[in-house]
Amino acid sequence: MENTNKSGLPVAIIGVVLLAAIGIGGWFLLKGKPGSEPGTPTPTPKNTVPANAPPGGNPTWSLGPSNAAVTVEEFADFQCPTCAQMHPKVKELRAALGDRVRIVFRQFPLTQVHQWGYDAACAAEAAGLQGKFWEMQNMLFTNQQSWSNSPDARKLFAEYAKTLGLDVNKFSDDMIGLQVKNKVDADMQRGRAFNVNSTPSFYINNKPLGQNLDQLRAMVEAELKKLEEANQPQSNSNTANANTANANSNK
Amino acid sequence: MNEIENVTNSNAVAKLPLLAAVVALIGLSDAIYLTIHHLNGEMVPCNVTGGCETVLTSSYAEIGGIPLAAFGAVAYFIAFSLAILAAFGNRKMWLFFGMQVTLMTLASSYFVYLQLFVIKAICQYCMLSAGVCLTLFIIAVISKFWKSR
Structure with a gap:
């Protein structure tokens, strides 16, 4: 029993x-x-960005007009898989919102965990010296799996430079040069002042997005909507952004 | 007479299989979490304390399109079932449990090797799983000595 x-x-x-x-x-x-x-709903993050943060590398890599209503500042590490996953989403955001949004890209390689992250940042900056920053940025993210596990990623970076039609000798020299290193370090100093400790970290008009990466587009659109509603009474505003906002709100 | 002896013996070892079942549940929860994480394509930022994303998005994270964690979940469920059956007196199942966790520990050792030397990144959830496997293996080994005393 x-x-x-x-x-x-x-x-x-x-x-x-x-x-x-x-x-x-x-x-x-x-x-x-x-x-x-x-x-x-995602809670609105508090503004934790200090006003006296260092400006970051010069020139600043950005897409979109400087007077865009919303500026999205991204701190990224080329060897971070999540940054590579977010790369097409950032491109989609820019394509969808056009000149209403400005995308700023900052280098923030996580040197403690990613062997080639810093070199990749230097590769993008070296390509930038020959006017192909965004092309190299795209190349590094889309080929991340190939070079991340390579015993010498720098050889692959040189191949990418060749594919992009760059002067490979100059590219290789620039990659290890002080100018490029200083620029990457300047971006990282700005990131540290922003308390960036993970990548990608997004700041929407200086407000941190936090860990909710899936919410990037929703948060940018919410910020745009908020600004457009605030600008609505100022019908005589002559800025392009306010005009766009008014045109949209009249639809 | 023989049956009574069996029951007495099984009661003596029941605590260890029961402990093993609880530990296997931790492994099962971890594996289910990782499987969902993989299937949902959830994005977790990279940070300086670990390379979980590097591990979870590596080519080793799935076999034939099936997340590795799903195989882990099945393995932990089998280990749990064998441990529960053993805890209730089915000693044969404890033998199978020993064989199963030995295989799981070998597989785990290979995954830890992959993280340390091939992917060169550590995922804390995968290391937890390896820890659970090792604990189950140790429980199985201890039970051998327990019985022989």
């Missing part, structure tokens, strides 16, 4: 655990991600 009970109980426990595993796993898979309540 006792034996029968004993043989049924373990099977019941195993069954319960199996159902729980399938149930919990399936629920998170369908509803969203573990650790985040589905449908919960």
Whole structure:
């Protein structure tokens, strides 16, 4: 009698655990991600950017007009897989919002965990000296898997430079030169002043996006909407952004 | 007479299989979390304390399109089931459990090697899994000595 009970109980426990595993796993898979309540709006992060932060490398790599309503400043590490995942999303953001948004790219290689991150940053800057920063930036992100595990990524960077039609000798010299190093370091100093400790870190009009990378576009659009609503009464504003805002709000 | 002896013996070792089952549940939860993470394509920023993203997005993170963590979840579930059956007196299952966790520990050792020497990045969730495997293996080894005393 006792034996029968004993043989049924373990099977019941195993069954319960199996159902729980399938149930919990399936629920998170369908509803969203573990650790985040589905449908919960992202809290607006506090502005933690100090006013006296160093300006970063000069020239600043940016896309979009300097008077754009929203500036998105990204601190990235070329060897960080998440930065590579976000790369097409940033491009989509720029394509969708056009001149209403300005994208600023800052170097923030995580030298402690990524062997080639700093060299990759230097490669992009060296390409920038020959006017091909964004082309190299795209090349580094899209080929990240190839060079990340390479025993000498610098050889691959030189190949990319050749593909982009750069002067490879100049590129290789610039990559190890002080000018490029100083520029990367200047960006990193700005990042440290911003308390950047992970990549990619985005700042939307100086407000940190935080860990909610999926929310980037939603947060930028929310910021645009907020600014457009604030600008609406000033109908005589002569800035291009305010005009765009008014045109949109009249639709 | 023989049956009574069996029950007495199984009661003596039941604590270890029960402990093993609880530990296997930790491994199962970890593996399920990693499987969902992989399938959802959730983005976690890279930081200076670990290279979890590097490990989880590496070519070793899946076999034939199936996340490695899913195989882990199945393995932990089997280990859990064997431990529970053993805890309730089925001693044969404890033998299978020993064989299973030995294989799991060997696989885990290979994954730790991949992280340290090939991918050159450490994922804390994967290391937790390796720790759980090792703990299960140690429990299986201890039970051998326990029985022989």
